[in-house]
Structures are given as C-alpha cells and as structure tokens.
Amino acid sequence: MGGGFTLFLKDKKGDEKVLSIYWFIILIITVVGIYGMVNAYYRHPYDIRELEANLLINRVADCISYGGEINERVLNKSTGKLSDDFNLNFLDECNITFNTENEHDWNKTEQYYMEINFSDVGFNPLGTIMKGNNVFRGQCEQLKTKIEHELLPKCGHKRFLVISGGKQILIDIFTGIRKTEKNVI
C-alpha cells in the first residue's frame, strides 16, 4: 500500500514535469505567433508616391495660376506661347527641387518626372515643360500585372483651365514618382 502511494507521487511528479514542458512549448508558440502578427501587420510600407505625385500637381498648379488667371511669367506676351525663360527656370520659379536622399543609387537616376502641356481651346499646343526622368511617362501607361505594376512609378494626371488676357488656356499636368525601394519593397 505504502509502495503504491510512493509510485503515485513519483508518477505525479513526472506528469507535472511533462506538463510544464508542454506549457513552455505553448508559451513559445504564442510568443512566436504574436511576433508574427505584429510583423505581418507592420511590414507593409506606406506607399505615398501617389500622394506625392498629386501634391506635386497641386504645387505646379498653384505656381502656374492664381484666381483663375495664369501667372504672367508663364507665357511670352508677344507670341502668346510658352516663355523660354519660364521653361528653363521652371523648377526655380516654382520652388521645386527634384533632389532625393542619397540612397539606393537614387542620385544616379532621377526619381521624379513632370510634364506640363499648354494648349489653346482648339487644342493647338502652346508649349511643353518637361523635367526629370521621362521614362516614367511610358512606364505609367503600361498595363502590367499587379506585382510588376507596384514596382513601376506612380503617376498623377490632372487638367484644368486658366485665363490669359481673356483667352482660355488648357493646362495638362502629368507627374511620375519612382522611389520604389522605400515605398514598396
């Protein structure tokens, strides 16, 4: 009888040992699981390139027109076409800089593109301002699979109307931003 009781105690100690190992394993599984959940939630970077492309359009539109009228430096008064001076000094005139962080070889290839088309109401071109990496224009118009598409630049495209000396001028702004390494990967 006494021997049976000792055996029972020994068995109980063994059970407790197995049980504590089991609980330890469960604890590890839970910790790994919680780490996995937090990692899965936060590993996707915010892709703000579309936001940036639209902000760039906003900036350009504010530089070109105010209160519905065109900035007087944009068009050449005698020809009525885009001023060469404004075209050449566009980035300085509008306080825009295409500088990027010196990472991922971004300083070797430009990460921005901007194209502004001016035309009259009969769609006759009055001039075009193009700055940055013009490869993005074609890339943005490509139809690709979703993964490839995410790796391509994000673009913004808007149009609006301004008045210059009583005449209607149509403005078409296209912007493209790459910076894939920080926004997607």
Add this chain to the structure above:
Amino acid sequence: MLYRKKINKKAQLGEAITWVVATIIVFVILVIFIYAANAMGKLRSYFVSGGQASNEVGSMLKTKTELAFNLNNQNKIKIENWIKGVGG
C-alpha cells in the same frame, strides 16, 4: 489488476489526445490571426496610398477651373469633357 491498468492507459491516452488537440487549436488560431494581421496591414497601406489626396487635388483644380469660367465661360462643355478625360 490488468483490467485497471488497461483503464489507466485509456485515461492517459485520452488526456494526451486532449492536449494535442488543444495545441493544434492554439496553433490554428495563431495562424488565422497572422493571416488576418497580414490582410489588415495591406489594407492599412492601401488606405494611406493616396486616393484621398487625388480627390483633394481634383477639387482644388476644379475650383481653379470654375474661377477661370467666371472670367470667360465659353466652350464650357467642351472644356469640361476634356478635363473629365483624365478623371479630373
């Protein structure tokens, strides 16, 4: 005695199965939660990615166009259709 041993073994087996099933359930729940967190992370990224900004820029340019129409409202439909051509 032999009968009692058999009963004990069955009880032990039953208990072991309970723990194994409990572990599997914990594991499956964790995997489901990891998938859900992944999906929610993608969704969070999607909502931040600029749809709202595009609308705001669109409405700002719309205001500019309306101000221009106040100064000269000729060819209104033609110009509005041209603007709509890019979803502006």
